[in-house]
Amino acid sequence: MTKRNKIIYWIATLWLALGMTSTGIVQLIPMKEEAEMIQRLGYPLYLLTLLGVWKLLGVIAILIPKFGLLKEWAYAGFFFAMSGAVVSHLAVKEDASTLFGPILLIVLTVISWYFRPENRKCTSN
Secondary structure, eight states: OOHHHHHHHHHHHHHHHHHHHHHHHHHHSOOHHHHHHHHHTTOOTHHHHHHHHHHHHHHHHHHSSSOHHHHHHHHHHHHHHHHHHHHHHHHTTOOGGGGHHHHHHHHHHHHHHHTOOGGGSOOOO
């Protein structure tokens, strides 16, 4: 892995981890704004807790060494959660500004996944 690719990987991964950690914590804290948003999107309140826990576990999975298969699942979960957020906001015709966060996290997920080092990939042995 070239130095350039390693830098790209770590910048994207750290920003992704920061974004998922911060949104995960916000979803675990009972905040009125988050509750209103999730209900506006048509989802039950308990989904916030579920998403918050999954995000925090996913961050741990992508940051710890080894465990390639676990990392693949975490990246897939991030992609599914954030693409679901984009579709949900579009479905209820919310402002385009609500799409910025989820789209940014999708981009960071893809970049981090694409540039991950060999020792962080899932290998079939």
